[in-house]
Amino acid sequence: MSDPILAVEDLRVAFDTRDGLVQAVDGVTWSVAPGRTLGIVGESGSGKTVAATTAMGLVRGARVRTSGRVLLEGEDLLAASPERLRRVRGATIAMVFQDPLSALHPLMRVGAQIAEALRSHRSGMSAADARARAIELLEHVAIPNARQRVDAYPHELSGGMRQRAMIAMALANEPRVLIADEPTTALDVTVQRQILALLRRLRDELGMAMVLITHDLGVVAETADDVAVMYAGRIVEQAPAAELFAAPQHPYTWGLLRSMPRLDAPAGAELVPIPGRPPSLVHPPSGCRFHPRCPYVRERHRSVDPALEPLAGTPEHRVACLLSEAERRAIWARLAQGAPR
Amino acid sequence: MSGGAAGPAPLAAVERLVKRFPITRGVMFRRRLGEVPAVDDVTLEVLEGEALGIVGETGSGKSTLARIMLNLLEPTSGVVRWRGEDVTHARGARLAELRRARQLVFQDPAGSLNPRKTIGAAVADPFAIHGLLSERGARSRRVAELLELVGLDAALANRYPHELSGGMRQRVGIARAIALRPELLVADEPVSALDVSIQAQILMLLRRLRDELGLTLVLIAHDLAVVRHMCERVAVMHDGRLVEVAPVDELFRAPRADYTRELLASVPRIPGPAPGGPPGPPGPPAQSSSSST
Amino acid sequence: MAAYVLRRVLWGVVLLALVSLLTFVVFYVLPSADPAQLRAGRNANPATLAQIRASLGLDRPLTAQYWTFLTHIVLHADLGYSYYSGASVGSLIVDRLPATISLTLGAAVVWVLAAVPLGVVSAARRGTWVDKLTTGGALLGISAPVYWLGLLALYLFADDIGRFPLFPGAGSYVPLTDDPWKWFTSLILPWLVLASTFTAVYARLLRGNMIEVLSEDYVTTARAKGLSERRVVWNHGLRAAVTPLVTLAGLDIGLLLGGAVLTEAVFGIPGIGRLNYEAIVHADYPVIQGTVLLAACFVIVANIVVDVAYAYLDPRVRER
Numbered sequence: 001m002s003d004p005i006l007a008v009e010d011l012r013v014a015f016d017t018r019d020g021l022v023q024a025v026d027g028v029t030w031s032v033a034p035g036r037t038l039g040i041v042g043e044s045g046s047g048k049t050v051a052a053t054t055a056m057g058l059v060r061g062a063r064v065r066t067s068g069r070v071l072l073e074g075e076d077l078l079a080a081s082p083e084r085l086r087r088v089r090g091a092t093i094a095m096v097f098q099d100p101l102s103a104l105h106p107l108m109r110v111g112a113q114i115a116e117a118l119r120s121h122r123s124g125m126s127a128a129d130a131r132a133r134a135i136e137l138l139e140h141v142a143i144p145n146a147r148q149r150v151d152a153y154p155h156e157l158s159g160g161m162r163q164r165a166m167i168a169m170a171l172a173n174e175p176r177v178l179i180a181d182e183p184t185t186a187l188d189v190t191v192q193r194q195i196l197a198l199l200r201r202l203r204d205e206l207g208m209a210m211v212l213i214t215h216d217l218g219v220v221a222e223t224a225d226d227v228a229v230m231y232a233g234r235i236v237e238q239a240p241a242a243e244l245f246a247a248p249q250h251p252y253t254w255g256l257l258r259s260m261p262r263l264d265a266p267a268g269a270e271l272v273p274i275p276g277r278p279p280s281l282v283h284p285p286s287g288c289r290f291h292p293r294c295p296y297v298r299e300r301h302r303s304v305d306p307a308l309e310p311l312a313g314t315p316e317h318r319v320a321c322l323l324s325e326a327e328r329r330a331i332w333a334r335l336a337q338g339a340p341r
Numbered sequence: 342m343s344g345g346a347a348g349p350a351p352l353a354a355v356e357r358l359v360k361r362f363p364i365t366r367g368v369m370f371r372r373r374l375g376e377v378p379a380v381d382d383v384t385l386e387v388l389e390g391e392a393l394g395i396v397g398e399t400g401s402g403k404s405t406l407a408r409i410m411l412n413l414l415e416p417t418s419g420v421v422r423w424r425g426e427d428v429t430h431a432r433g434a435r436l437a438e439l440r441r442a443r444q445l446v447f448q449d450p451a452g453s454l455n456p457r458k459t460i461g462a463a464v465a466d467p468f469a470i471h472g473l474l475s476e477r478g479a480r481s482r483r484v485a486e487l488l489e490l491v492g493l494d495a496a497l498a499n500r501y502p503h504e505l506s507g508g509m510r511q512r513v514g515i516a517r518a519i520a521l522r523p524e525l526l527v528a529d530e531p532v533s534a535l536d537v538s539i540q541a542q543i544l545m546l547l548r549r550l551r552d553e554l555g556l557t558l559v560l561i562a563h564d565l566a567v568v569r570h571m572c573e574r575v576a577v578m579h580d581g582r583l584v585e586v587a588p589v590d591e592l593f594r595a596p597r598a599d600y601t602r603e604l605l606a607s608v609p610r611i612p613g614p615a616p617g618g619p620p621g622p623p624g625p626p627a628q629s630s631s632s633s634t
Numbered sequence: 635m636a637a638y639v640l641r642r643v644l645w646g647v648v649l650l651a652l653v654s655l656l657t658f659v660v661f662y663v664l665p666s667a668d669p670a671q672l673r674a675g676r677n678a679n680p681a682t683l684a685q686i687r688a689s690l691g692l693d694r695p696l697t698a699q700y701w702t703f704l705t706h707i708v709l710h711a712d713l714g715y716s717y718y719s720g721a722s723v724g725s726l727i728v729d730r731l732p733a734t735i736s737l738t739l740g741a742a743v744v745w746v747l748a749a750v751p752l753g754v755v756s757a758a759r760r761g762t763w764v765d766k767l768t769t770g771g772a773l774l775g776i777s778a779p780v781y782w783l784g785l786l787a788l789y790l791f792a793d794d795i796g797r798f799p800l801f802p803g804a805g806s807y808v809p810l811t812d813d814p815w816k817w818f819t820s821l822i823l824p825w826l827v828l829a830s831t832f833t834a835v836y837a838r839l840l841r842g843n844m845i846e847v848l849s850e851d852y853v854t855t856a857r858a859k860g861l862s863e864r865r866v867v868w869n870h871g872l873r874a875a876v877t878p879l880v881t882l883a884g885l886d887i888g889l890l891l892g893g894a895v896l897t898e899a900v901f902g903i904p905g906i907g908r909l910n911y912e913a914i915v916h917a918d919y920p921v922i923q924g925t926v927l928l929a930a931c932f933v934i935v936a937n938i939v940v941d942v943a944y945a946y947l948d949p950r951v952r953e954r
Contacts, residue, residue, distance in 0.1 A: 043536040058857055082863070090860030097858075102851040106950060107873055117859045153949045159399070169859065188398035188563065193607040215537050218609030245613040259541035261566035263608055267589045270548075271570055273541035277506055336614035 004031035005209050006055070006093065006177045011068035013047075013054050020282040024050040026233035027068075029308075032226075034176065037203065037210040039224030039241065041217060041256070045278045047233040048213050052179050054078075056095055057085040072177070091121045094170035098182040100162035104154040110165045111135070111150030117172045137168040141198060160191035164198065171202060178203070179211045184219065196223050217260060221245060226316075229253050232279050232289040235308055239317035249311065249319040249328045251294045254335055272340075288322060295341050296323060296331065350425045351386035352557050353410060353443070353525055358383045358419035360405055379405040380416070381581035387525065392551060392558040394568030394589070396604070397578035403561050406578070407527050410559075411443050412436060441471060444518040448530040450510035454502040460513050461498030464488065467520040487516040492546060508539035512546065519550060526551075527559045532567070544571060565608055569593060577601050639938065646934040651704075653930040654923060658700050661919050690717055703923070713927075714920035718913070723924040726909060731928075732809055734905035737828065737897065738890040740821055745829035745836060746883065750872070752833070753840025758867050760845060768837060775834030784827045784900035791823060805902035824901045828894055832886060836879055843875035850874070877947045881940045888936025892929025 013025040025047040032038040042048040053059050055070045057077055070077040072093055077085060097103035105113055114137055115130035125133075131150070138146035141164040154162055163183060170178060180199065184192035200223060203210045212224055220227055220241065227244045229237040229252065237250040248254055255274035276293040279285050285292050291301040301322050308320040321328065335341070360380040380402045387393050387410075397403040408414040410421060412431060421429045423439060431439055447453035454463050464484045468474045474483055485495035491512040502510055511531060518526060528547060532540040548571060551558050560571050568575050569589060576586040577598065585598040596602050687693050691702070706712040713723035756765040790796050792803030806820040847853065848871050856866045893907025906925055913921035945951050 043538060053854075056858055058854060086860050086862060088860070089858055095855075095858040097851060097855060099851065103855045105852040105856070105870055105874070107877075107948060108870075116861065120859065120861050120865070155950050166855075189565075190398060190603060190607045193609075196609075216609070218611050221611050222609045242612070245611065248613075256537065257611070257613070259538055260611065261541075261544075261564065261570045262611055263566050263569060263593065263605070264610065265566075265570065267569055267593065268573070269570055271541040271545055273545055274538040275542075277508065277539070278536065 002033045002035075004033045005073055006211070007031035007069075007071040008051065008055055009069040009071065011051055011054065011070065012066065013050050013059060014065045016063040016065070017282075022281045023233055023284065024281055025054065026284075028230070028233070028235055030228050030235065030238070032177070032209040032211055034209050035203070035207050036225045037200075037212055037223055039220035039227045040211065040213045040230060041215065041220055041227060042213075042230035043215055043278060045232070045281060046230040047281075048230045049181055051230075052095070052181060052211060052213055056089055056093060056179065058089075058095075087121070090117055090170075090175070091173045092175055093177040093179070094173070094175040096163075096166055096170045096178065096180040096183050099186045100159070100166045101154060101186075104162060104166060104169075106154060109151050109153055110157070111138075111152075114138070114150075114165070114169045114172055117169050121173050133172070134168075137172055138165065141165070141168045141171075141202075143168075159187050160194065163187060163191075163195055167195075167198065167202070171206070174206055175208065177209045177211070179213070181213045182215070183212070185214070185216070192219075199223070217245075217256060229256070232284055233281060234289065234320065235318075236290065236320045237318070238308065239314075243314060243317050247317075247329070248332060249317070249325070250290075250321050251296055251323075252290050254332065255293070258335065288320075296327075298322070351422075352389040352424060353387040354385065354422040355406070355410055356384050356420040356422065358406065358409060358421070359417045360402075360409060360414065361417045378581045380409065383419075383578075383581075383583045385576055385583060385586065387557060387559055388574075389524075389557055390555065391574060392560065392572045394572030394575040395559065395561045395578060396563065396565055396568055396575060398563055398604075400580065401578040402581040403578050404529055407445070407529055407559065407561055411445055411527060412439060413445070437471065441467075441521045442523050443525040443527070444521070444523040446511075446514050446518045446526065446528040446531050449534050450507050450514055451502065451534075453514055454510060456502055458501075459498065460488075460500050460502065460505070463502075463513060464498070464517045464520060467517060471521065473521070483520070484516075487520055488513075490519070490550070491516045492542075506539075507535050508542060511535060511539075511543050515543075515546065515550070519554060519556070522554070524557060525559065526556045527561070529561045530563065531560075533563070540567075547571070565593075565604060577604065639942070642938045642941075646931075646938070649934060650927060650930055654704070654707075654927055655700070657923050657926045658696075658703070661917075661922065662696055703920075713924045716913075716918050716921050718916040718918040718921070723920050726921060727906065727924055727928060730904055730906050730909045733807060733903050734891060734893055734898070734907065736810065736817070736821060737824055737894060737903060737905060738887060740825045741828040741832070741890070741894075742883065742887050744825050745832040748829065748833040749836035749840060749879075750876075752837040754844055754867060754872060756837070757841045757844030757848065758871075765841075768841070772834035772838045775830045776838075778830070779896075780827060780831060781896045781900050783830055784824070784897060787823045787827050788900070804900065807901070807903045821903075824897050824903060827900075828890075828897045836883070839882070840875060840879055843878065844871055847871050847875045877944065880947060881944050884936050884940035884943065885933075888933045889929075891932040891936075893925065 008028060008030050011025055011028045012023070015022040015024060028047065028051050030038060030040070040048045040052070050059065054066060055077065057080070059066070066078060068078065072088065077088065080088070104110065111131060111134045114134040115127065118130045118133055119125050119127075135146050135150050138150055143149050143161055143164050149157065149161070154165070157165065167183075183199070184195050187195060196219065199210065202208070212220065214220060224241045227239060227241050228235045229250065231252050237244065237248065237253050244253070248257060252274070255272075258272040259274055261271060274293055279289060279292070287302045287304050288294070288306055291297045294301070304322060306320045306322045308318045311317045311319065311325055319328075331341075358380050359378065359382055361376040361378050363376050383402075383406060385406075395403045395406065405414065409416050412421065412428065416429065419429070420427055423442070428435070428439060461481065461484050464487055465480045468480050468483070474480045481498070484498055488495045488497060493509060493512050493516070497505070497509070502513070505513070515531075531547065532543050535543060544567065547558065547560075550556065560568060562568050572589055574586065575589050575592045577584045577592070577600065579600045584600045585592065585596065587597070592601065593605065596605060691699060703714065706714060711724070713727075715722055716726060752768045756768040759765055788796060788803055791798055791800045793799035793801060794803040796803065801823045802816070802820040806816070808816050808820065810817045848867070853866060853870055856870045857863075861870075893905060893910050895907035895911050897903070898905040898907040899911065906928065909921065910925040912918075913925065
């Protein structure tokens with residue numbers, strides 16, 4: 001793939017809380033190239049959102065400890081000055097959030113919020129020009145009656161339109177990278193389909209790199225080129241999307257695939273839940289972090305921490321698991337046939 | 342459109358149910374702009390022992406319908422039936438009886454539990470309300486039984502909701518709902534607020550309880566895939582109207598309504614093999630709903 | 635909207651009628667001084683007393699007195715005459731009102747200009763010395779009684795008795811039209827003293843609201859857009875946090891316009907508060923009635939204004 005435009009290298013983020021040090025992100029490395037989409041999958045507590053918001057420099061404060069690098073076009077954002085970060089945010093790298101009702105300012109009109117995004121990065125732009133451009137942007141994201149809607153308050157719009165407005169705002173300055181954090185989770189499934197299609201269209205038009213954070217494997221399957229699966233602050237499996245779904249290699253990924261309800265499963269089929277619950281980030285499990293919930297755990301897994309390693313035949317596919325590749329392939333082959341384990 | 346075959350009388354039913362909410366505008370001087378029909382002429386039956394799914398998007402009226410079915414809301418017009426009897430305006434003792442027989446599991450496990458009451462008190466609430474099991478120790482024994490039934494450690498009875506995870510709280514909600522051995526259990530989006538890996542645990546728990554306790558289950562969801570795994574019959578709602586009702590296989594294989602087709606087409610597909618295989622003989626697989634969540 | 639305001643105004647009139655009735659009852663039914671006695675002075679003989687009573691109309695039945703009062707207000711806009719001085723209540727009020735308005739509005743400006751930056755900065759720099767200082771100062775401001783602060787201020791800064799003579803002392807108030815500079819300087823200490831309690835309360839309130847608002851999602855979005863931190867805090871944060879304060883300020887100003895008794899007393903400002911107090915001491919019922927009605931009027935209007943303003947500030951309230 002071509003040179004990545006955004007690369008996260010060994011990112012670690014910890015929060016100093018009353019209960020102890022919460023290691024939310026523990027050594028995460030991913031990158032995304034222009035025109036490509038990286039899907040980051042994980043549940044709450046996996047660190048997927050913290051990693052992305054840290055990449056935008058939004059996670060700062062006295063109680064936060066960060067290390068690692070976030071390279072945007074070669075420049076390390078974590079080492080950048082606040083002023084430099086401010087110039088980059090909303091212009092080169094933009095973010096779309098999960099719940100547009102709470103992510104948009106409730107007391108400001110939608111058009112004004114978009115205009116603000118424009119004017120804060122283009123010092124010469126007049127208010128009238130910004131407003132006109134805001135209307136154009138709303139039309140571009142397929143909001144009907146953009147001329148009226150530009151003066152609407154967020155609560156006056158439907159969920160789907162709000163999300164479109166937020167996307168319009170994020171893309172106002174034609175960023176080169178878009179991070180979308182669960183952009184469709186709060187939306188109905190029919191609206192979700194439209195929003196994902198919109199994101200794909202805009203990504204192609206602008207040649208953006210896109211990072212799509214979600215817990216929904218279906219969304220990732222349809223929209224992402226590459227996938228990273230996160231668990232307990234780390235990436236446990238990383239591969240091109242097609243490869244991941246054809247031959248997943250981590251027990252957590254198997255667990256997700258087998259516990260998710262699917263339309264192509266036989267009606268009334270059993271779901272196979274992942275036993276146990278997500279680990280504490282203050283006192284993570286020793287050795288392999290997934291071992292308390294893994295059906296294939298061995299003694300050694302309780303003390304040895306696997307690193308993310310590429311597979312022999314397909315180096316773009318990386319897994320952090322202590323089982324041998326051959327074993328894993330055999331297990332997956334059985335699972336795919338419908339065997340219980 | 343009615344749902345259900347001829348045969349034994351349905352356990353519960355609604356006939357030509359309508360519920361309208363007024364829309365008002367203005368600060369302190371509210372003028373009525375009009376009305377929204379949240380439920381618009383719905384007729385639906387729930388057969389005894391079945392698992393019925395009600396699917397729809399936001400604003401489809403599915404939650405409103407369920408609440409009217411349980412006498413938690415009064416309909417604008419129409420009839421609510423229980424075992425053939427008209428219970429639309431049931432009151433007093435009759436209503437209390439009906440409440441014992443029909444229970445609801447809520448979507449939000451945090452919001453539906455009183456943060457100031459222990460788990461044990463929450464689960465014992467139904468007994469307290471209906472004045473049952475007042476002999477010393479009987480309630481706490483039953484609470485312990487119920488907690489274990491839903492896969493929780495009985496010792497959790499002394500904890501508070503905030504000490505439990507979302508999945509555990511939802512189990513408590515279920516324990517409370519089945520405390521009085523209801524005949525009908527309505528679960529309103531029981532897993533939407535939960536993490537993916539916990540959703541399967543709760544869904545399989547509901548299935549198991551249904552089998553063990555002989556419950557009739559009405560599952561309300563926005564996720565078609567969930568009802569595919571859980572229900573035998575599915576009703577699809579859109580804008581307050583019942584669009585289609587069919588046995589699950591038929592609905593997914595050959596949907597008749599355009600809206601149903603649109604819904605099906607919108608669900609993103611996961612490629613690769615669909616694990617689970619054909620439904621095998623009963624018996625728990627290696628990983629089943631565990632007790633530690 | 636017009637219909638809404640009209641309805642509120644009509645209800646306001648009803649409320650005023652109730653207030654006047656209540657005042658009437660309180661004055662005449664509860665034990666209090668006899669105005670005729672006070673007017674006549676000590677050692678008045680009964681004949682004089684009776685004569686004074688008759689002239690004031692105090693010997694007529696209560697209902698008749700009240701009826702006369704009501705008809706006079708409604709038909710002639712006449713609030714009656716002071717038992718004590720004989721002057722028309724209306725003129726007394728008009729004389730004293732500018733002083734109270736000057737005091738109140740000036741203090742309001744001071745407390746808003748002080749509370750907003752204090753509240754915003756202590757929220758944005760939570761936990762730092764700035765925050766601790768403002769919180770401590772706020773505690774002081776809230777707990778110190780206003781008359782004590784007033785006397786302290788005079789003791790320290792009044793140019794006649796103060797240790798560091800800086801400002802005119804008590805009793806130096808002159809109307810704006812007479813001498814603007816003197817008017818202004820004579821009000822500086824009263825403004826600061828009256829504003830101090832309010833500043834403290836509002837700064838703390840704003841701080842609390844701001845802390846909550848700054849942790850909301852839309853503030854994160856604003857930062858993600860690349861807005862300067864200043865814009866994020868002042869335009870996005872403050873705008874959302876300030877609405878409850880605006881309504882509160884409206885109500886407080888409405889109350890104060892009815893007379894800030896203690897401040898006026900300490901600084902010798904001839905305002906409505908002082909008028910009311912003196913009238914009570916002299917059992918001067920018509921004046922009491924007049925000032926109470928005036929205060930009630932201000933409160934009612936303030937409530938209406940505040941409700942309308944809230945809908946204007948927070949569009950979500952307009953529809954359901």
